[in-house]
Amino acid sequence: MATISNFSSNPSSSLSTIHKTNFFFSHFSILPFVSKRKPPATKLRTNRTQFLVTKATAAPGTKKARRDERVQKVHSIEEFDEALRTAKNKLVVVEYAASDSSESSQIYPFMVELSRTCNDVEFLLVMKDESEKTRELCRREKIEQVPHFSFYKSLEKIHEEEGIGPDMLVGDVLYYGDNHSAVVQLHNREDVEKLIDDHKADHKLIVLDVGLKHCGPCVKVYPTVVKLSRQMADNVVFARMNGDENDSCMRFLKDMDVVEVPTFLFIRDGKICGRYVGSGKGELIGEILRYQGVRVTY
Incomplete structure (x- = not known):
């Protein structure tokens, strides 16, 4: 995980529309598929990604019939x-x-x-x-x-x-060029407040992915966020903010007491009901299910 080193230990006042929690949720044993050990923050897998069709095409310099026309x-x-x-x-x-x-x-x-x-x-x-x-x-x-x-x-x-490898390539492309997914891109504090107001009536869970522009673990977990945003669109709203995009984003992170990234804030009815800090895919899914009221047993 990356640490946001310039945050003070005493965060400033919360957003008027968000009641900040002062604790981190731990990982629960009711989720059998969730590892209790967080993955290394900087170790990035380079296995073949499941977000691509992995059938190989021709190498550079050889003739290809319209396969690489883009x-x-x-x-x-x-x-x-x-x-x-x-x-x-x-x-x-x-x-x-x-x-x-x-x-x-x-x-x-x-x-x-x-x-x-x-x-x-x-x-x-x-x-x-x-x-x-x-x-x-x-x-x-x-x-x-x-x-x-x-x-x-x-x-x-x-x-x-x-x-x-392929996993990192996919993560980079999605992370730096994500204009086509169901993840809402937030660029300032006002965007966050509007998103929260828009979903007070439908009571949907908002999962806010907070990261930094050049954060390896943030890139690593983002393809999972994109995939979940498509699979859970009926019940969950996924959004993303890069804290170092501008001063407004950085102030928001400070107000929310975010000191490590990636941090996922879980928001419902205008209140932060929990958070997950880390890049573990299984742990993230487990926490989302938990805040959706899904209880998984052995």
Whole structure:
């Protein structure tokens, strides 16, 4: 877990529409599928993700029949810059690869499959050893090792990764470019208050995922949040806020006594009824079920 080090030990007053609890809920033994031991905060799995079709496609540099038509091949600095300008505020995922890299060949098929399911994200491929023009591009972008993934929004590089597997790639794409899921994106305190007011009448449980922009555990658990938001849409509202997006978000985290991320706040009828701190998928599901009144026995 990441720690928000600049929080004071005595948080300021709560939101007028939210009554803050001063305790953390522990994990309950009534949930047999929930581990009592929290997973390591920084150990990220690189197994094949279940959010993708894992049938491999052809490696970079080979002929493919329309399978990777959404992955744009970039051959020069000019083409690269134009692709970023055309994408505007969409997330752009760039894979830097090489024809003699087995790691590039292994990860590329998963990017192809991901491109077919995320229509609001643009995907680019740069073959470092294709020509002097692509080598020049890689020098400008300071790419030394491949495969290397860079993430851009509005012409700005917002994140980059090296040596990642399919799980991490999916998590990054969802986390930094999530405009298509049922997770409500919150950008300030006013957004939180409006969401709470909107669901006072229907008494739905709100699960607020609080994280930071560059938090590995936050990225790791987010695909689970997206999946649950689709499966539980009738009864649960899922929302997300990055605490370091702006001052308003950071003040909200401080008011809610959030000192580690990811933290999940459970809100019903305008009140915080509990929280879960951590990135354990099973534990998160168990806590959501518990606040939904579902009792699981052995």
